[in-house]
Amino acid sequence: MALVEVRNVSHTFVLHDITLALEPATTAVLAGRSGSGKTTLCHLIAGVMAPTSGSVLVHGRPVFPAPAWETVSLLPQRLALEPSLTVTENVMLPAALRASVPPLSLLDQLGLTSIAHRPAQDTSLGEQQRTALARALVLNPAVAVLDEPTAHQDDDHVALVLAALRAAVDTGTLVIVATHDQRVIDVADTVVRLHSGRLS
Numbered sequence: 001m002a003l004v005e006v007r008n009v010s011h012t013f014v015l016h017d018i019t020l021a022l023e024p025a026t027t028a029v030l031a032g033r034s035g036s037g038k039t040t041l042c043h044l045i046a047g048v049m050a051p052t053s054g055s056v057l058v059h060g061r062p063v064f065p066a067p068a069w070e071t072v073s074l075l076p077q078r079l080a081l082e083p084s085l086t087v088t089e090n091v092m093l094p095a096a097l098r099a100s101v102p103p104l105s106l107l108d109q110l111g112l113t114s115i116a117h118r119p120a121q122d123t124s125l126g127e128q129q130r131t132a133l134a135r136a137l138v139l140n141p142a143v144a145v146l147d148e149p150t151a152h153q154d155d156d157h158v159a160l161v162l163a164a165l166r167a168a169v170d171t172g173t174l175v176i177v178a179t180h181d182q183r184v185i186d187v188a189d190t191v192v193r194l195h196s197g198r199l200s
Ligand SMILES: Nc1ncnc2c1ncn2[C@@H]1O[C@H](COP(=O)(O)OP(=O)(O)OP(=O)(O)O)[C@@H](O)[C@H]1O
Pocket: 014, 032, 033, 034, 035, 036, 037, 038, 039, 040, 041, 077
C-alpha cells in the first residue's frame, strides 16, 4: 500500500479524476502552470478540505479532517505564521512547546539561527517562508505538503531549502512540493504534471 493514495479525486470545477500513489522517503513534485490546481490538490492531500468525489488516503485511511502534524504537515502558500510570535515560537507551534526550542540543526539548516528570537512580522518574506517550512518539518512528519517553498528565495537560499527537503526525505518523509521552480523539479523522484486540473 502506498503512503499517500489519491483515488479518482475530483473537486468542484478545479480538479478532475486525479489518481496518484506516492511512496515514503521520496520527493514528489506537483508541477503545472498558475491555476492548474496545484494548491487545491495540496489542500486535499493535507486533509484541510474534502474532495467533491473520490478519496485521499494516508496510511490507508481518509486524510480529511486533517490528521496530526506528525502524520501530515502543510506549508501553505500564504504561510499562515503567527506574526507576533518569534521565529522559534512559530516553528514550535505544532508541538505546543513554546518554552522549548526547535532542533538547532533545523534552524541552522534554513539560515534562521540569527533571527530565531525576532517576531516573525519583523523578518523578510523569504525568512518567513523558511520559518513556515521549518514548522512543517519540525515534527519529522510522515508526509510534508509544501506549497511553493522556494517562491521567495534567492539561489543561495533555494540551495538551503533543497538540502532541508533532502534531509527530511533521508529520515523517511514523503515530501510533496507544489512548484513550477525547475530547480526543485530537477531533484524530484516523481513529477506529477497538472494541466487545467487534470493529470497530463
Ligand atoms: N474557492 C474557489 N472557487 C472557485 N474557483 C477556485 C477556488 N479556488 C481556486 N479556484 C480556481 O481553481 C483553479 C486552480 O487554483 P489553484 O490555486 O489550485 O491553482 P495553482 O496551480 O496552485 O495556481 P498558482 O500556481 O497560481 O498558485 C484556478 O483557476 C482558481 O481560480
